[in-house]
Amino acid sequence: MQKITRRLVLSASATLGLSIGALGGALAEDYKWPAYFTVVTPVVGSGNHSLAVAWTTELTAQTGVRVAIKPAPNGYARPEWLNTxxxxxxxxxxSEYFDQMDAVEGFMTPYGGPSDTRVATMNLITPWGYMVKGDGDLKTFSDVNEDTTIAYTASSSFLAGGIEALLAYNGLTSDDVNKIETSNYGANTAVVTEGRAEVAFTSPISGTSYEAEATHGGIAWLPLPDKQDDPEAFARYRAKTVGYIPAVITSGTKSSIGVYVDHAFQANHVRADEDPEFVYHLLKWLDEHYDDFKDDYQHAHMMSVDSLKTFLDAGALQPLHEGAIRYLKEKGIWTDTHQARQDALVKLATDRVALWQATLAEADSRGIKVSPESEDFKALWAKMKADAGVTKSYANMVGDL
Incomplete structure (x- = not known):
């Protein structure tokens, strides 16, 4: 495997060997920002793409650093672009991080599989749910059956996984229902408003959902059932949606406000070996200049240190970068409990990355192609995990911490 290079250099103060404590007191304007960096986002029209445009525009205006926003065609490409x-x-x-660490489907590539990345900043605490036509027949999870036509985006393990979770609630899989295959996030929504599909898994804060709401008949959202309504059905659903937090929607399309759905933490990741000074100063700038960008996009207010603290207090699902931890310590947010979970998450991640690298080396020695289409590689990966004592999905391993 090629060694991933760093394009960002240490700041002048770090090069001179100043202590962490001394750097902590440095003014933000003393930091020499890199001339250029790139932010990989979901497709244009998604909430996270719009948010990236908002904060990076303000960062450029205030610091002069050039930032390129690079929308990825699907969820598989985003970590791969980071790793390459x-x-x-x-x-x-x-949920995408978990799938990547399990190397499922499109993540089963040399650079798309398990890798050591860390959370640098929190983006959004995003509501995710099941969008239907406002004048359609589907009103509850239980209304979904074998005759239902679903929007299915196989190119996104996240979108496909969301639909599989809804179907699992009713004891079904995507093989049991009618599927309208879509190729991207926008089409995933459009097929519902066009009347070709009855339900899609998407977010009410996305631009595509606002557009859908303006169509004839409007849209509606299926409320998340109470666990006590059908404990077994809910358990099947939750097994495929590890890491979500149910809550009432407070930000999104008018049709979604007040609906009880799952919410997900969406974070900006960097490679574990990213320059700690850059990550520290990025989080510091975002916190100190929060008021400068929080109104530049409808949901930008969620990109805050408070949201990051909520993520930590709920039980972090991915490890944080050391630069971010340093800033949180300065703010008095980081606790011993956070550190204990961080240590466990780092060990879990580094063990998994080491296992993946060993599998890639074994595949290379046998002439096995690393690809989701290779049955030989799938068998090898399964054997390597079994030999290492891995019996659960990565999501469930995190859930056990």
Whole structure:
């Protein structure tokens, strides 16, 4: 495997060997920002893309640093672009991170599989749910059956996984229902408003959802059932949605406000070996200049240190970068409990990355192609995990911490 190179250099003060404590007192304007960096986002029209445009525009205006926003075609490309140095920061949701660490489907590539990345900043605490036509027949989870037509985006393990979770609630899989295959996030929504599909998994804060709401008949959202309504059904659903937090929607399309759905933490990841000074000063700038960008996009107020603290207090699902931890310590936010969970998450991640690297080396020695289409590689990866004592999904391993 090629060694991932760093494009960002240490600040002058760090090069001179100043202590962490001394640097902590340095003024933000003393930091020499890199001339250029790249932020990888979901597709144009998604909430996270719009948010990236908002905060990076303000950062450029205040610091002069040039930032390129690079929308990825799907969730598989985002971590791969981060690992191949095509991006310095990449949006990652916990469910996608779990799938990447399991190397499922499109993540089963040399650079798309398990890798040591860390949370640098929190982006959004995003509501995710099931969008239906406002004048359609689907009103509850239980209304979904074998005759239901779903929007299915196989190119996104996240979107496909959301639909599989809804179906699992009713004891179904995507093989049991009618599927309208879509190729991207926007089409995933459009097929519902066009009347070709009855339900899609998406977010009410996305631009595509606002557009859908303006169509004839409007849209509606299926409320998340109470666990006590059907404990077994809910358990099947939750097994496929580890890491979500149910709450009432407070920000999104008018049709979604007040609906009880799952919410997900969406964070900006960097490589573990990213320059700690850059990560520290990025989080510091975002915190100190929060008021300068929080109204530049409808949901930008969620990109705050308070949201990051909520993520930590709920039980972090991915490890944080050391630069971010340093800033949180200065703010008096980081606790011994956070550190204990961080240590466990780092060990879990580094063990998994080491296992993946060993598997890649074994595949290379046997002439096995690393690809989701390779049955030989799938068998090898399964064997390597079994030999290492891995019996659960990565999501469940995190859930056990």
């Amino acid at each position: 140095d095509e991006g310095d920061i990449s949006l990652m949701q916990a």
